[in-house]
Every structure is written in structure tokens, then in C-alpha cells.
Amino acid sequence: MLSVNRTAADSLSRTRRWAALVVLMLPVLLVSVDNTVLNFALPAISEALTPSATELLWVVDIYPLILAGLLVPMGSLGDRLGRRKLLLIGSIGFGLVSVFAAFAGSAGQLILARALLGFFGAMLMPSTLSLLRNIFTDRNERRLAIAVWASAFSAGSALGPVVGGLLLGSFPWGSVFLLAVPMLLPLVILLPILIPESKDPNPGKIDYLSIPLALGTMAPFVFSIKTFAEGANVPLAVITLLIGLACGVTFVRRQLRIESPMLDMTLFRRGQFSGAVLINLLSVVALVGGLFFVSQHLQLVLGLKPFDAALVLVPGLIVMIIAGLGVVPVAKRVRPSIVIPVALLTSIAGYVLVALTGGDIGAYEMMVAFALLGLGIGAAETVSNELIISGAPPEKAGAASAVSETAYELGAVLGTATLGTVLSAYYRAGVVLPEGLTPEQVHAAGETLGGAANVAETLPPDLAATLLESARHAFDSGAGVVAWIGAGLVAAAAIVGVFTLRNAR
Known part of the structure; x- marks a missing residue:
């Protein structure tokens, strides 16, 4: 069964289709930039609004909680009411x-504004991907369009720190919004003007x-993961996890x-759909978890300024975009069960490069490692996203897109929470604090390397140097372990690709 305006989509000229893609990239870039740009504004927000520690935590957390919880409902709503209208x-x-x-x-x-941004943001991402499914009816064109979409999402996440550094260097914190x-x-x-409406022609009643x-499933689950990672209130984390389950x-x-x-739960019975969703989840956990320690290593261990640290990641961003686009002609001829695992092998190599150094790695080596990580994940996610969309009926494109986006958001939370928790545990166990504090x-x-850096600024030079040397060594020892875990996660994604995508073409 086709979408109600499939004929209109088929009649679009080639120029109009690609112009529509450019327009649809704007909300993708915005939402992905918004995921990372706020971190740079937190010090200025703290100074201007003087929030409590709990309020500052909710400023950060309320957006992904609402966004993750509403992606599936909004994707389904777009199928029923119209994806263009919802966008x-x-x-x-x-x-x-x-x-x-x-x-x-x-x-x-x-906090209220961030909650509302999560509400409206949940309308954006599923709508863009599901509209692409209906605009690009030729699978070869659609594969390239989804490659551009995935590259824009990755580009936005990596551009967040760069944009934040530029804006906050000249403007107040509100400029990031x-x-x-x-x-x-x-x-x-x-x-x-450019994009025809599309929706499920027989949507049924809204439940x-x-x-x-x-x-109630996603928001408590995400909150529980974050609370477990902080280790501050384990009983609350357990209760919210049980509520979510x-x-x-x-x-x-x-x-x-x-x-x-x-x-439609029957979508998960399709190997290429459920396998591709799991590949996305594991890949994003590895990517975001890697960014968590890479950004801290560059700034707090190597002493780079935020903007300079962001520039170290730019080559990896460029490689990720090129890989996402370059895999399209390969994916036409080679099975996904081969393309995805082979691509992910390069990401494993990036993590192994960090792991073999025990975390003690320079800026140039980190640039190469992140480029290898981006190369594999950029190529794999283009293919997996195309499988998710093509594996679902056109009338269910919104719901299928929402599942893909939920995997992205959940992967981002899990990446920071799980790998961040391991890193923090190794840091706390390894740091040796000097006398006199x-x-x-x-x-x-x-507790954290950032806390040690702040404390060092208030100490005499000799004492500060001793503290920073111990803190950096403890952090890097944990980073080496996290790199091995990241390599294992990517390897797991590759194995999933081999076994679940055997029949996908």
C-alpha cells in the first residue's frame, strides 16, 4: 500500500527532489548541533542565571528525555496527520x-524551554527521514539521499563544539538558541513549495x-541510565528503570x-530492520562514548582550548561525510552483510590505536584515530539507515524513521553513561591527591579530571603540577580501557550485520 501522495512524489523533477533534500537538511543539522552546542554555554548560563546543581542538570537532561520519549508517537502521528504538516x-x-x-x-x-524544544524537536527528525522515503522512490537515488541525511546528522554533532566556540567568543549564551x-x-x-504531503492512506484511529x-517507557529509562552513571541515587535509578520496563x-x-x-511490532520480525536498528544503536554508543573521552583528553590532558580541540575532530568529520557518500556506489553491488562489517573494521582500528597507547596519545594520533572511527561508522550508518527505511512499508515510514531516531538518541545516552561511568570509575580509583587539600x-x-583542573588553578604551582600529573595519568588509564570497550561494541555491531543482514540486498 502506498502513501496517499505517492503519485505526486513520483512526478517531482530531479531538480526539485534534490532541492527538497537541501531544505530537509536544515532541521537535521539544527537538531544534531543542538545536541552538543549547549555544553559550551553551560558556564555562561551558570553565571547569568545562577541555577542550583539540580537545575543545571535538568537544563541539560530534560531535552533528550522528552525527545527520546516522543519520537515514536510523533513518527506515528506524522503517518496519520501528514509528515509535511507535522514538520x-x-x-x-x-x-x-x-x-x-x-x-x-x-x-x-x-528548563521549560528545553522541555518544549524536546517536544517540537521530536516532530522534526522522523518527518525528515520519512519524507525522503516518499520523495525518492528510486532506491539508488534514495540511498544517496539518506547518505546525505546521515552525513548531515553526523556533521551537526561534530559542528556543535565548533559553532559553540565561535558564537560564545563574541555573543551571549542565548546566541546558541x-x-x-x-x-x-x-x-x-x-x-x-518544494515538498508534497505524504501520509498513511488508511491510518486508523490515534491511540x-x-x-x-x-x-513513560523511554523517559524513565533514559533518566535511569543517567542516574546510574552518576552513582548519586541508585534507589531512584532502580525505581525509574522498573517504571520504564x-x-x-x-x-x-x-x-x-x-x-x-x-x-507496527511486526517490523521487528524483519531481519534487516531489527538488525539495522541494533547496528545504529551500538555504533552511536561507540561514537558518542568515544567523543566523551576524546574531548576531555584534548582539552584537559593536552591543554588545548575548546575551539582548537574541536578543530582536531574536523578531519574525522570530513572523513565521516565522505565515507557516508562514498559507500553508495559500493552498496549497489555488494551485500549489506559484507559492506557494514568491513566498514566497521576501520572503526575498530581507530579504537585499537587509542587502546594500544593506554590512553596516552597526542593530538595528531587522536585525529587519525577519530578519522578511522568516523570512516567506518559513517559508511555503516548510511547503509543501515537505508535498510531501515526501505525495509518498512511506505505508509509506515514515519514510525520506522522514529525507531531509527530513537536508536540514535538512546545510543547517545548509553554512550555517555556506560563508557563515561567506566572512565570515571578508573579515574577515581587511580588518582592520587596531594596532602594539604x-x-x-x-x-x-x-571525582573528575575537570574538577582536578579547577582545583589546580587555586593551588601553588608545585602542588598544582603534582595534582594534574596524577589526575591526567588516572584519566588516561581509564581512557585505554574505554577504547577497548568501544572496539568491542563496534565489533558487536559488525557481528550483528553478518548474521541479521544475510538476506538483505
């Missing part, structure tokens, strides 16, 4: 709330009970029982 609503809402966030006068207002306005304005104008069940079981049982499910300084320096 237009989400773009206007995201732009207006971004202005509100930029001029927030308190931490509470900023105002960035949304010039990016979304062309989309709002050109979307109705309103499934929406809170989906949110209970809602998840109820959600799945309901989807299998009702006539018009929000998410206050209890507050002992706590700060003993």
Missing part, C-alpha cells in the same frame, strides 16, 4: 521556543493511551493487541 508545526514551534530560551530570565524558564531562527526560516517558507506509555511491556502488549497500533577540594579533584 511545519515542529519547525515553527522549535523556532519560537528557541527565542524564548535565548531570553530566559531564570533557570526554571530555561537563536541559531535556530535563521536555519528554520527558509524551511518554513520553502517546505510547502491516545499509547502516547503516555511510549513517553513496566510501561514498555504494557506498550508492546497493547501494540500487538489493538487494531491500529502506534508502532581541603575536604571540598578533595571531593572535587577526586
